[in-house]
Amino acid sequence: MFVVLLICLFLLALLCASWLYYSKYRSLIALTSDWPSGPSWPLIGHAHYFLNIAPERMFEHLRELYAKYGRENRLKFWFGTELNLFTGNVHDIAELSTSLAYNQKSEHYGVLLNWLGEGLLISKGEKWLQRRKLLTPAFHFTILKQFVEVFEQQASVLLAQLSASVNGEPLELFKPLSLYTLDVICETSMGVSIQAQTLAESDYVRAVHIMKHVTHQRLSHLFYHFDFTYRWTPLAWEERKALKTLHGFTTRIIEQRRAEQLTKPTTLSANGTAELGIKRKSNFLDILLNSEVNGEPLGNLDIREEVDTFIFEGYETTATALQFLFYNLATHAECQQRCYEELIEVFGHDPVHFEGLKNLRYIELCIKESLRLYPPVPAFARKVVKQCQLNGLTVPAGTNITVLPMYIGRLPEHFEEPDLFRPERFAAQSAGNTSNPFAFVPFSAGARNCVGQKFAMLEMKTVLVHVLRRFEFSYAGNQAPELMFGVTLCTRLPLLFHIKERSVA
Numbered sequence: 001m002f003v004v005l006l007i008c009l010f011l012l013a014l015l016c017a018s019w020l021y022y023s024k025y026r027s028l029i030a031l032t033s034d035w036p037s038g039p040s041w042p043l044i045g046h047a048h049y050f051l052n053i054a055p056e057r058m059f060e061h062l063r064e065l066y067a068k069y070g071r072e073n074r075l076k077f078w079f080g081t082e083l084n085l086f087t088g089n090v091h092d093i094a095e096l097s098t099s100l101a102y103n104q105k106s107e108h109y110g111v112l113l114n115w116l117g118e119g120l121l122i123s124k125g126e127k128w129l130q131r132r133k134l135l136t137p138a139f140h141f142t143i144l145k146q147f148v149e150v151f152e153q154q155a156s157v158l159l160a161q162l163s164a165s166v167n168g169e170p171l172e173l174f175k176p177l178s179l180y181t182l183d184v185i186c187e188t189s190m191g192v193s194i195q196a197q198t199l200a201e202s203d204y205v206r207a208v209h210i211m212k213h214v215t216h217q218r219l220s221h222l223f224y225h226f227d228f229t230y231r232w233t234p235l236a237w238e239e240r241k242a243l244k245t246l247h248g249f250t251t252r253i254i255e256q257r258r259a260e261q262l263t264k265p266t267t268l269s270a271n272g273t274a275e276l277g278i279k280r281k282s283n284f285l286d287i288l289l290n291s292e293v294n295g296e297p298l299g300n301l302d303i304r305e306e307v308d309t310f311i312f313e314g315y316e317t318t319a320t321a322l323q324f325l326f327y328n329l330a331t332h333a334e335c336q337q338r339c340y341e342e343l344i345e346v347f348g349h350d351p352v353h354f355e356g357l358k359n360l361r362y363i364e365l366c367i368k369e370s371l372r373l374y375p376p377v378p379a380f381a382r383k384v385v386k387q388c389q390l391n392g393l394t395v396p397a398g399t400n401i402t403v404l405p406m407y408i409g410r411l412p413e414h415f416e417e418p419d420l421f422r423p424e425r426f427a428a429q430s431a432g433n434t435s436n437p438f439a440f441v442p443f444s445a446g447a448r449n450c451v452g453q454k455f456a457m458l459e460m461k462t463v464l465v466h467v468l469r470r471f472e473f474s475y476a477g478n479q480a481p482e483l484m485f486g487v488t489l490c491t492r493l494p495l496l497f498h499i500k501e502r503s504v505a
């Protein structure tokens, strides 16, 4: 009898909650009725579609949901009271990229706040606009040109690391690549070498790895997602410790550099070179220290947010892109050979230079094709603050809109035989060339696109020139990568490669 009473009470509570939920969200449901979706359950909405889906199945699962319930590459999910619109529609992406109504990032980026503060990636409104204006010139080619020397110096360390694996056990290439990109981004951001490639066990490198783990965990587990539960967990304790190291390091460098500037003011010469007593290449930190917003110099905290954002954005994204590029070249020997022939034609065995990198046309096609198939940032999302219309469909205030570059990049209406690695499709005259730029968005698009895009392209080309000039790669795995969504695109099992010295005829 008692059990029956309990069940009745439970059902009654469920009914009341459903009624409250429905009456509150009824108008939102009506407003978004034009957005296609699968059947939903009371209270949890569409969350049941994602229960028990293995992470490495998630992308295929989403493709299946799009195919089954989507229309014009749009799909709607309610997760409880949270409305999420997923769009792979190029017209939507064009509007998302160009209209200020979609300028604000979704709440999911909040898991990065402790580390990055309100740096360029997360900031919004006026603050974002001012910072973007201030930072865009830092990626001018006169500055990027100088960074090629850093890419080059660090690449010689990478070669020494790789040579230890020649003809040996298969190598998990991502590890040396990510230490390389960490060295590069720290040196170009702060003007200091952290020697991650040779001191992989240093406190700084360990702290970066911990933050990667923390961010991944917070995005994957609901329990860690909400600050009020997360802050009491051992993971939060680990994060606080890692942040002490990371913020402490960046702050020390900023203070040192500011002090140096007071005694020997830095001026950027016409070619972007900083004069600091000794001649030093410019770096993002010096540029920030010499910048003003509304006539005021930036404070240490403002600068730290931006430097940390560059490090976060520039390190793992580029290493991921390189890993998949090597995978594609290792599984397409003829493309690897063509890249080699091109780089020899442009540089021979001489050092790399900025002008030559621009002439690596085939290599650029390979990088783009690899980014299309394996975009390092697998998802980006916006929060709509004011109700608006997206190509005639209503988007209520509070909605999250998510874009998956890998979904769009593999749509047959934009790319013939989309699952094949065919670099030529990006050549201007190719028949398979997509005419719509919003179908290829590994760097996002429009106002909030990746400010470091050209930097990343130059860095990837420099690595490829150095590594392919010396080594040949083949894939040691026997199956295609099983892809998983993280902050960056990752694989269930590490990708392993055989490396051998290139035999030059």
Ligand code: HEM
Binding pocket: 105, 120, 121, 122, 132, 309, 310, 313, 314, 315, 317, 318, 321, 375, 376, 377, 380, 381, 441, 442, 443, 444, 447, 448, 449, 450, 451, 452, 453, 455, 456
């Ligand atoms: C292959 C490498 C890279 C890829 C695929 C990539 C991709 C992206 C994407 C998709 C976004 C938009 C994210 C969003 O809307 O949430 C973004 C933003 C950004 N990226 Fe990159 N990125 C790469 C390398 C870099 C590098 C090397 C830097 C710095 C040197 C950098 C700095 C930034 C910054 C600061 C933003 C925020 C821009 C803003 O909101 O105004 N990225 N990146």
